[in-house]
Amino acid sequence: MYWQQRKQLACGDTFSSQLHFGQIPVQDWQIDEETSLALDAPTAIADGIRTIALIERRLLAVPNLEGIVLRYGFFYGPGTWYAPDGDIAKQVRQQQFPIVANGKGVWSRIHVEDAAIATAKAVEQGNPGVYIIADEQPLQMSVWLPAYARWLNAPPPIHVSVEQALKAGGAKFVFYGTQLRGVSNAKAKRELGFQPRPLEWLVENTVNNKKNNTLIGKSV
Numbered sequence: 516m517y518w519q520q521r522k523q524l525a526c527g528d529t530f531s532s533q534l535h536f537g538q539i540p541v542q543d544w545q546i547d548e549e550t551s552l553a554l555d556a557p558t559a560i561a562d563g564i565r566t567i568a569l570i571e572r573r574l575l576a577v578p579n580l581e582g583i584v585l586r587y588g589f590f591y592g593p594g595t596w597y598a599p600d601g602d603i604a605k606q607v608r609q610q611q612f613p614i615v616a617n618g619k620g621v622w623s624r625i626h627v628e629d630a631a632i633a634t635a636k637a638v639e640q641g642n643p644g645v646y647i648i649a650d651e652q653p654l655q656m657s658v659w660l661p662a663y664a665r666w667l668n669a670p671p672p673i674h675v676s677v678e679q680a681l682k683a684g685g686a687k688f689v690f691y692g693t694q695l696r697g698v699s700n701a702k703a704k705r706e707l708g709f710q711p712r713p714l715e716w717l718v719e720n721t722v723n724n725k726k727n728n729t730l731i732g733k734s735v
Contacts, residue, residue, distance in 0.1 A: 618692060
């Protein structure tokens, strides 16, 4: 799940991009660009975070270079794990992607096309520093996973305890399911004019629910 890139651009900017989830929340769920990286996370996560932190520090410290760091939410859309033919979709259809404990881990996402648009905007008008690139719907696992299953016409996800999740998926999966926190995209919206689309499987579920309610109302 760690998507990292370091690229020298013709305009002289350098980009280091990563996922957002290696940060400690500043509020109940919200993380912003100033939030400290979660170096005390489970080892499987913290090791990657330390590497990313080192890359970021080196990038932003290079003299005479406008370094920009993009921290992305979880990618979804065509060609990703969450596409209808993706690996996560297959696991959800087979009820192999469970809700862990209370499912209060908060996930932030970004459509791959919106991520590309935001990256281009950062090249054109971004200021040196860090930008979080994610949509505006941070959702608990207990909310997004059932909605995603419905969107796939898959059976509802099962629930597992922390102990069961530790045995099956390790500390990393427990962290995602119970401790992960969502992010704020306010800086990217303000400085880049970033306007991400709503999460597609939530939009479709809402539309279908409205249609069903309308039909029920007419039948009564």
